[in-house]
Each structure stands twice: as structure tokens, then as C-alpha cells.
Amino acid sequence: MITLSKLIPQNMVLLLEYDGQAKMAVYHTKLLQTPWRDPAELTMIIKGLTMDAVWENAIVQVGNIPMQTGNTLDQQIAQDEQRAKLEKEIARLEKLGWAEKQPKKKYELVQKICELQKVKELIK
Template structure:
């Protein structure tokens, strides 16, 4: 699984209670930890001493955390809670039976609070057999390695020489436009007044033009 160098192996069990006991979490989130998670293991530590790759301006270490599940699904709030408590970038590997799934969070520096970062969104692979999940450690520093993990896990395609940050911003803008177009199309289908229907169609065309140039 993953195929990372032996020098990065850590293999330390983390009690799942660490992420909800003596910490202010909702009863619902605590129940998810108790019912959906069997075990949590810290599998790898990707850092300058273990990889011989320099740390980045933002990414100092990358931790690989395996979460063994009782069933092949997990509330994303669990990942956010773990990300909140561990002040490093985390590559999550969810496992259930002989299937695994990788998750990465697109992080930005937190503006306030004790958390070092905030996760804007998560990317993940499909479920696959353990020996099918491999990731390349690609980059001159850990900033680049992390960006390439997100690209590999999320299937992000960089366009027109965009950086990862730029491409994610473009993709998010596209998603918002598509949702707005779908909303207006539904309104137009249900609209009975010709004038109002015409206005909605014009709005749809304007948004579609914006989408076409992205």
C-alpha cells in the first residue's frame, strides 16, 4: 500500500479517544468515532530526516494516518476533527476489509484560533484493493510533494500552466457556475410567465458564457 520508503515508516497506534475525550466535540461526532472507527494508526512520517527532501515554506511534515473502519464510509467531520488536532498535513488512508481509499485535505493557513490550518475541501480516490493504491513522492520540497498528492488523489488536472491553488480556484468557480445554471434552468422550466422565463434564459446564457471561457 502506497509504496513509501521504509525510512518513513512510523506504525504507531493512536487511541481514537484522543480526538474526542477532554475535547469539546458534539455527541454526534463522538458517536461516529465510537461506532464507525475500529483503529487509528500513524503509518508514515514524511519529513526532511526520513525522505531527504527539504521541508517547504508551508508543509513541514506529511503524516500518513490509516483509519480502519467498521463499514466502508466515514463522516467527513471525523477527518476535520483529526486535521484540527494534528498541526501537520495529513494523508488519510481509510481501510475496510481488503479495500482502501486515500483522502487529502486542501488546506490554507488559519486566520485565527489554535489550529494551524483550515481545510477548505477534501479530495479522495475510489475504493480499491490495498496493492492498487500507490502514490508517487514527486517534488523538490514537501510543498511540491503535498501538492502532487492532492493532484494524484483528487485527479486534479492543471490547465494552462496553472498552479494547484489557481486550478482549484478555477474548478470551484466552475462548480458554482454549474450549480447556479442548474438552479436557473429548473426555475425556467417551472416558470409560466413568458417575460420572466425570458429573463431566466438570458441569465443562463450569460452564466454559460462565463463557464465556456474558464
């Protein structure tokens, strides 16, 4: 999908079907996809006054991106990606914390987790 999108310099929404299931995919700075569903359940509402607005709306729908006021699409995608990385790192540190036996190291892990959670709150 990514290679195809880079080779053909057009805005495309692809409908992928396999084994009675379907999903939509677009490429905009990264690959965005819907989950696999019954093809009858996949819908896209086309709205916007310009073609750029229609394209951005398609990306938002396929990527299920919750847009915040004041953010551009690229900023929102970057924020969501950063938030996901922070959540993954917090989960990894929590897992290490539960397995750690030394109190000092456990305390350090908790401090790192608190710092990451504060950064995550600032992103929101």
C-alpha cells in the same frame, strides 16, 4: 478528517477503510477525497524534487485536479470550485426554466443562464 488535519499541523494523506472499501483523503484549503474503491486499486505516485512538490502532487492525485499551465494549486482549486458552483447554478436555473409557464420570466431565466455560461467559459 478536517478537525484532525487542523489539530495536527502536518501534511497527511489518510487512507480510510470501511466495509472492504477504501479511499484516500487530504486537507488543503478544503477536504479532497478519492471515491470509494477496492483497496488494491488505490495507488499514489510519489514524484517531485522537493517535499513541497511531492505534497502538491499528492493533493493533485487525491483530489483528481486537472492542473492548467500558469495556475498554482490554490488558484486551480479555487477555479474548479467556482466552476462547480456555476454549473450547479446553471442546472438550477434550467430546472426553473422548464417549470416556468410565463414567457417573460422564462426568457429572463434563459438570459441568466447564458450570462453564467459565458462566465464559466472565461474561467476555463
